[in-house]
Amino acid sequence: MSESFNLKTLEDCLKNVPSEDLKDLKTHIYGRSDDCALPISAKAQKLADENNFVIKSYKFDAIPEDLRKPRITRIGATQTSLAAPTTDPVSVQRKKIFEKVGKIIDAAAAENVNILCLQELWYLPYVFCTREKYPWCEFAENPETGASVTFLRSYAKKYNMVIVSPILERDEDQGDIIWNAAIVISNSGNIIGKHRKNHIPRVGDFNESTYYFEGNTGHPVFETQFGRVAINICYGRHHPQNWMMFGLNGAEIVFNPSAEIGGSLSDRMWFIEGRNAAVANSFFTVTINRVGTEVFANEFTSADGTKAHKDMGPFYGSTYLATPEGCRSPGMPRDADGILICEVDLNQCRQSRDLHTFRMCQRLPIYAEGLAKACKLDFKPQIIREN
Numbered sequence: 001m002s003e004s005f006n007l008k009t010l011e012d013c014l015k016n017v018p019s020e021d022l023k024d025l026k027t028h029i030y031g032r033s034d035d036c037a038l039p040i041s042a043k044a045q046k047l048a049d050e051n052n053f054v055i056k057s058y059k060f061d062a063i064p065e066d067l068r069k070p071r072i073t074r075i076g077a078t079q080t081s082l083a084a085p086t087t088d089p090v091s092v093q094r095k096k097i098f099e100k101v102g103k104i105i106d107a108a109a110a111e112n113v114n115i116l117c118l119q120e121l122w123y124l125p126y127v128f129c130t131r132e133k134y135p136w137c138e139f140a141e142n143p144e145t146g147a148s149v150t151f152l153r154s155y156a157k158k159y160n161m162v163i164v165s166p167i168l169e170r171d172e173d174q175g176d177i178i179w180n181a182a183i184v185i186s187n188s189g190n191i192i193g194k195h196r197k198n199h200i201p202r203v204g205d206f207n208e209s210t211y212y213f214e215g216n217t218g219h220p221v222f223e224t225q226f227g228r229v230a231i232n233i234c235y236g237r238h239h240p241q242n243w244m245m246f247g248l249n250g251a252e253i254v255f256n257p258s259a260e261i262g263g264s265l266s267d268r269m270w271f272i273e274g275r276n277a278a279v280a281n282s283f284f285t286v287t288i289n290r291v292g293t294e295v296f297a298n299e300f301t302s303a304d305g306t307k308a309h310k311d312m313g314p315f316y317g318s319t320y321l322a323t324p325e326g327c328r329s330p331g332m333p334r335d336a337d338g339i340l341i342c343e344v345d346l347n348q349c350r351q352s353r354d355l356h357t358f359r360m361c362q363r364l365p366i367y368a369e370g371l372a373k374a375c376k377l378d379f380k381p382q383i384i385r386e387n
Contacts (some may be wrong), residue, residue, distance in 0.1 A: 005262060005314065005334045031327030036060070038343060044110035051103040053080075054338030057111060058321075058329045060284075062345035071346040073226045075253060075284070076113035078104050078122070079319045080337045081292025086125045090138045097123050098151050104339050105152075109159040111341050114187075114226040117164035119290045119319075120234050120257040121180070123148045124168060126290070129205035129312050130300050137211075140170035140178050143194050149183055157189030162224045164231060166257045168212075169196070178212040182231040182257065184222045192222050197233035198242055205261075205302050205312050206235075219245035227252045227346050234258040237273045237287070240280070247281030252349050256287045262316040262334070270318055271331070278322040282352040282359070284344055291317040291335055324352035 007013070010029070017025055023033035038057040040048075048055040062070065083096035101122065108116050127136035141147060148167055156163045162185065169181040180197035196215025200208045219242070221230045230251035236242040237256050246254050256274055260266040274287035292315060299308035317335065321342040322328040332338050353359055373379055 005316065008335055009318075009331060009333050011330055030330065031323075031325070035330055038341070041110050044107040047103055047107040047110065048338075051100070052337065053104055053107075054333055054336045055107055055111070055341070056330070056332060056338065057341040057343070060321075060323050060327065060329075060342060060344045060348070062348040063351055065347060068347055071227070073253070073344055073346055074112050074114045075286060075321065075342050075344060076108040076111070076116040077255070077286045077288045077319050077321070077340045078108075078116070078118050078338070079289055079291050079317045079332055079340075080104070080119065080122065081290065081315075082125055082294055086127075086294060087297050090135050093125070094123055094139070094147060098148075100337070102151075102155070104337070105155050105159070105161075105163075108339055108341065109155075109161060113159075113161060113341055115162040115164070115224065115229060115253065117231070117255040117257060117286060117288060118166060119288045120166045120259045121168055122166060122257075122290070125294045125296075126259045126312070126315075127296075128208045128211055130296050130298065131207050131210055132298065133211075137178065140168040142172060143167065143169045143181060143183055144191060146170075149185070149191070153185055153189045153191070156185045156187055160187045162187050162226060162229070164229065164255055164257070166231070166233060169194070179215065180208065180212050180233060181215070182233060182255075184224070184229065184231075187225055192224065193220060195220050195231045195233070197236065199236045199239050201235045204304070205300070219249050221246060221249040221251045230254045232256045232277075234260075237277075238269070240277070243277040243281055243285075247283055251281075251283050252346050253284045253286065254281075256285060258287065258289050260289050260315060261313045263313060267316060270316075271320065271328070274320070275322040275326065275328050278324055278328075279326045279352075279356075280358065282324045282349050282356070284324065284346075284349070285322045286319075286340075286342075287322070288319045289317050290315040291333075291337060324348050325355075 027033045036059045083100040084093045124139040152163045166182045169179040171177040184192040196217045198215045230246040274285040278285040295311045301308045318331040320331045
């Protein structure tokens with residue numbers, strides 16, 4: 001199953017485009033002719049060079065207003081590979097990834113990041129493909145006192161940074177039920193709250209339903225000092241209603257921490273869904289993936305007739321940010337650890353609503369009526385046929 005990427009980033013192709021054509025091409029790909037790249041501080045670049053990760057930074061302005069000051073927020077998103085083999089003890093794997101991610105958070109702080117989101121289940125391998133319960137269930141942790149949450153709370157307080165941490169949650173009050181969740185840690189170091197993954201895949205090697213339930217937390221939006229944040233975890237990206245509900249609840253930034261492998265259906269959808277959601281709902285989206293190939297001790301099958309294998313293939317990184325006006329950042333590399341940093345003006349959210357008036361013409365009542373009918377077992381599609 002293992003494979004490598006011939007194309008590391010889309011930008012590799014653009015290097016060969018004549019300069020007179022490049023601006024037009026970028027307008028079609030990114031929604032603007034210039035990347036608006038920001039310089040990286042010497043401190044952050046030194047951390048990146050010494051610890052072998054990539055750091056990229058871009059700027060997205062809003063229209064200057066007379067009555068409102070700009071609402072500038074620096075958003076960070078990390079993508080990482082494992083730091084230790086999956087055959088190492090759980091404690092060792094966790095310790096090593098903490099060390100790796102800690103250096104990246106240091107770089108984020110050097111770049112004055114206000115809100116940082118890590119990839120889906122950042123401190124463990126994507127174990128669900130194996131369908132094995134142990135040792136993988138050892139990674140599940142208490143959402144308030146767990147090792148990864150405790151680790152990140154100290155960074156949040158130290159750097160005055162909101163941190164979104166996707167974890168494997170163990171609900172000890174409900175008979176050790178496991179959830180795929182995201183914890184929102186305030187820049188004070190306190191926990192604001194959590195959201196549990198709404199949509200779980202049942203396709204290929206994504207055997208997540210054997211480990212945890214669909215979430216029961218609805219579509220919460222978390223008010224932070226730097227903006228209103230929501231988390232649409234991984235597979236929820238494929239469900240427009242999921243994005244919409246976060247928007248209706250007032251989200252300004254919606255993170256999509258994910259675990260997606262190359263060559264899958266999601267690879268073709270990756271740069272479409274997050275960007276479309278940003279436009280349709282007038283918020284910023286940040287679509288995040290992990291990188292690297294994760295090899296397990298025991299072979300597993302994919303129920304597709306292929307031979308048993310020990311890995312799913314490489315995760316393709318490509319983390320990016322999209323704006324309410326339809327622009328997006330260049331994608332991060334497909335094969336390298338890194339952090340994407342985007343400086344945005346949250347005023348763009350309301351400006352987009354004023355311009356497109358999507359909310360004004362949304363007509364939610366007719367959809368509420370139609371969905372109520374579609375939920376019933378005797379539902380019949382509204383199809384009109386010739387007599």
